[in-house]
Every structure is written in structure tokens, then in C-alpha cells.
Amino acid sequence: MIAFDKKISFESKRNDIVTVGELLIDMISADYSDNFDCNTYHKSFGGSPSNIAMNVTKLGLNSLVFSAVGNDGFGTFLVNQLNDAGIDTSCVQRVNRSTSMVVVTKSKSTPIPIFYRQADYHLDYTPSLEEALLNSKIVHFSCWPISMLPARHTIERMIETARSHGVLVCFDPNFHPMIWQAGENGVAYVKSILSKVDIVKPSEDDAERLFGKDTHLNQVGKFLELGAKLVIMTLGKNGALISNGTDTIRMDTLATEVVDTTGAGDAFWSGFYAGLVKGYTVRESLRLGMAVSAFKLKHSGAVVNSLDIEEVKGIFRV
């Protein structure tokens, strides 16, 4: 059991965390539009696991990214961004597909992204990937790599290796039907993988896409029933509901000012991981996650350049 008032103990490893999954270009419209009639777009570094790697590095952890990008200018741009941030890119694979991209229009209603998935899911399980995994404390992955082959098989092998070697397995069930192949039952697959992970952090939307509408407590119960050991359900301005199957706790948000919600969930993960690796208890780590998320909400953009753990702790008194 993952007890709230205990630390998670890790073996001494040279790397703290491996994030696995989409490393891609976000192509975001300059203007607001609901129908892609805007003509100007700005490219930016994107992909939730890579944003977490960026954040945790700023918070003082060693991180390593497992992703596949194209042998093209966009791939080089992304790798350079990671290198500039001090992240180990030795496991970023360059493949003969175009670097994946998501085009989004800023929208006052619900933006509908257009997905261009090419390189990202061509992630292979390699000896150097396994070596890096065995020398890491935590492995984190999202729904993107499990949604398509061959990356799905890579994740399956990684989970197996991680579990048999004491690497903590964390999963962001950011399920979106549009990243799945038409006709494939993505919901069933995501559910099937929950028995193999230690920690899962669904949002309300993630839970609803997987299980339909229900109370927060019931949703958390479903993740536990399927085998996750710690479920952190984030509830936006209503904080979070967290359960290890024995104890269930509620945490309030620490947010005081909301400028931009982009990347708030990744910021939570990042603070939480920083806490775990630095030897905080699970409860303290959760609170650091809430603080980093609150700090991110005060700034625009998916990753806050000025993220600093001492500043965050000072502001939010964690």
C-alpha cells in the first residue's frame, strides 16, 4: 500500500524520472477562431510527458525523455529544446516519419485540435532504452504511446521491466478518442493497463471518458478496483480527491490566481514527483504538486520558465 504519511523509498539510481510519450509540435493559431479560418499559427514545443520532464528538471530532478521524432527540422528543434533545458535526450529516437504535430485554434468555446500523428508512435524498445529505464526511479507515461503500435508494445515491455526492477510506474490516463485508431476500443485497453500501474492521475474529464458520469468517489473507486495503487483525481478549482484503497483524502487547491490552465495537470505531476524523489511523504508530495500547479496557473504557457522550487515553497508555504 502507498501510505500517505510515508515516503516512497527508491533504490539509488543515477536518473530520477523517465517520461515516455508524445514529443511534438503544437501549432497554435495567433487569433481566436472556431473554424480554423485564422491564417497565422505559432509553433511551440509540446507533449505532456516532455513538459513534465521540463518541469521536474527545473525543480532539481534528473530526467530523461523516451520519445520518437522525425529526421526533420521540427525533430531537431524539439531535441534542441530538451538539450537546452538540461534533459538527457540520448533516448529520443529519430525515425523516418514526420515529427508529430497538433494544430489548435484558440477558441472561446471548445477548441477541436487536428492531430498529425506520425513519428511519435514509432517508438521502439531498444537496449539503450532498457538500460536507462533500469537506472531510473520513476517511469511516467501517457495515453499517446499506448494508443498505437509499435509504441504500445514498447510501453508494455517497459512496464514489465519496471515492475520487476522496482521502478515506480505512473500513468496519466489522458484518454481522448481522437488519438485512438477508428474502430479500436481504447477505453477497454486503458482499463486493462490500470492493473499494472502504481499511480494514476485522472482528471474529471478523463474519468468520464473512461467510465461515464458518476460521483468523484465512485470514479476513484473504479480506478482502484482495476488495480491502480494510488489514484489522484484532480478536480480543478475543487482540488483533488486521492485514495490508496484504504484511506481517501481531499486536498484543496492552492491556486490564488488563474491566468492560464494549460499544463496545470503536468505541473501537478512535476511537483508531486519532485516531492517523492526528495524524500517527502506522499501527503507532502501531493501538497507540493498542488503548489507547483497553483504556481503554473499564475503564468501563461504550458511550462513556466521561472519555475523554482524554493520560490514555490515560499509562496504556498509547503
Add this chain to the structure above:
Amino acid sequence: MIAFDKKISFESKRNDIVTVGELLIDMISADYSDNFDCNTYHKSFGGSPSNIAMNVTKLGLNSLVFSAVGNDGFGTFLVNQLNDAGIDTSCVQRVNRSTSMVVVTKSKSTPIPIFYRQADYHLDYTPSLEEALLNSKIVHFSCWPISMLPARHTIERMIETARSHGVLVCFDPNFHPMIWQAGENGVAYVKSILSKVDIVKPSEDDAERLFGKDTHLNQVGKFLELGAKLVIMTLGKNGALISNGTDTIRMDTLATEVVDTTGAGDAFWSGFYAGLVKGYTVRESLRLGMAVSAFKLKHSGAVVNSLDIEEVKGIFRV
């Protein structure tokens, strides 16, 4: 034989020309760069066959586009652009793939595009497509739809139908290895299709990619040997070399001012088609093609909004 001083006679059909192939978003960098480090991109209507449809409509022909785009905002944008230009879009298929896109940085050296092919090659042969084809005088296609399945099979069936019903078959062998699947012999496939087409218009680069370096006359001979009935090899500022297998003629460029070469080849096709449909001889039609191309070269952009056949004829005295 396609004689230079004769007209090509067409049955009376309600539509003049069908263009088949890529209808896509060109995402072009605002600034010059050789390594995709520019951040701002402008989207525009793109795809050579669709640009020809745009041009010939301005020149007074009826045109119809056969293409596949996504059920997304970009697909809607492209269809709206065609509709606004007066082009029949009843055969533009909306498919459950993202609308294809090409990202290009403006470059002082050779720009290397990044291809995002998704919807474009999911073009199916449908009854409405066949009905439209049978009611057209000319069918034009490019290398894009033959480079991948299922669009390749659609083109093969279209060629068969066109040949057995007196529809003129014209092919732009704009071969580029990057649009082909890795490991597939695109050159061999393009060569194999030449026996089934009436008119082919290679550029020097196209010929070199298909046959290696050789003299212009030899290159033209290779297209003829493989079965094309009329070969129009465009040579940029050196005009064009054209052969029907019996007679070979040279035409000078009519260009007086070169502002932007983008779309010059499509402009040539457009003027040539306009001539053929309006009852000009082949030689006169070729000259109209040269004139429309020269007009295009004076303007920036792939399609010239102000394209007007009387103005073109006036300027270039054709």
C-alpha cells in the same frame, strides 16, 4: 497521334476538366530559415491539381475536383475556397483522417518540406466520381494519388474508365521520393503508368528523378518510349521541348519578368487546357500555356487572382 496543328476533338460534355489529387494546407514560414527555427507560419490553400482547377476556372472552363480532405476545420476551409472560386466540390470526399498538410520554411537554399499525409490518399472510387468522370473532357492527375493506396487504385480505375470513354488522360509526373512509402519503388510505378496516359508534362527535375541525367531530347524520348503520346518537357527560362513521337518542337518562354516561380508549371497546364477546350490547335494551346505561365511568373503566389484570358492574350499576343 496528337498532331501539333490540329485540334483535339472532344465529345460534348457538361464538364471540361477533372483534376485529381492533393488538396491540402500549405503551412509556410513567415521568415526565411534553413532549419525550421522560425516560429510563425501562414496557412494557405494548396495542392497542384487544385491550383490548376482554380486557374482553369478563371480562364473560363468548368472544373471539378476529386480529392479527399478531413472532417475537420482545414477540410472545410479548403472546400470553401473551391466553392468560392466556382468549382464543383461534389466529388471532394470528407474522410476520418486529418486534412493533409505540407510545412515549408522559406529558404535561401533548398527548402525541405515536412509532409503530413493523412486524408489525401484515402480517395475512393465511387459511383458519383465515375459519373462525373464520364461527363468530363479531360482528366488530370499528379504523382500524389498514385503514390499510396487506396488512392492509387482509384486512379487506376479512373484511367481505365477514361480511356474506354474518350476522356483525355493527362499526367503530371511530379515525382518526389518523399511522398512515396519507404522501400517502395516509386520510379518504377511512375514509369509503368506512362503507357496509359495521353499527355505528360515533366520538368527537368522530374525527368532526372525518373531517368537520371541525360540530354533534354533523350529524356523526352524516354517518356515517349514508355507510351506517352505527347511529352511536354518544361525547361524554365529555356522554354519547352515538346514531342509527339513524330515531330519535335521547341518553344521559347514568354516570360518577361520573374517575381515568383511557384505554380508556374500549373499555370502552364491551365493555359494549355484552356486552349484545347476552346478549340485551339495543340500548338496554339501550348503557346497559351506558355503565356499563362509567363503571366503567373509576374505575380507572387501559386494562383493569380486576377488571371484573365483576354488580358493574357493581349499581353503576350497569343
